[in-house]
Amino acid sequence: MTKVLNPTIGMADLASRLAEEQDISKVKARIILDRIRDKMIAELTEGHRVNLFGLGILEVRDTKPKIGRNPKTGQQIAIPARKKVIFKASKHLKGSI
Numbered sequence: 214m215t216k217v218l219n220p221t222i223g224m225a226d227l228a229s230r231l232a233e234e235q236d237i238s239k240v241k242a243r244i245i246l247d248r249i250r251d252k253m254i255a256e257l258t259e260g261h262r263v264n265l266f267g268l269g270i271l272e273v274r275d276t277k278p279k280i281g282r283n284p285k286t287g288q289q290i291a292i293p294a295r296k297k298v299i300f301k302a303s304k305h306l307k308g309s310i
Contacts (some may be wrong), residue, residue, distance in 0.1 A: 227246055229242070237261050
């Protein structure tokens with residue numbers, strides 16, 4: 214069975230579509246998207262949640278240290294605690310998909 218991949222839209226594609234819809238240059242649209250991305254990263258780094266209304270919430274959570282297993286050798290390894298970014302989709306997004 215062949216796995217079908219959904220197309221991926223990158224920042225350049227988003228900037229191009231935003232520029233066309235808002236009648237601004239692609240460069241200006243890319244600058245806007247880059248600044249939004251940078252601001253979201255800064256807020257997450259400071260420990261804040263980022264609520265993207267209608268899309269979902271991004272937040273940083275701590276994971277606990279745990280014991281894992283190397284699947285190749287079966288040897289136990291210690292996996293340290295770390296931080297991870299999670300995304301919780303909004304009801305609106307879930308209902309739209």
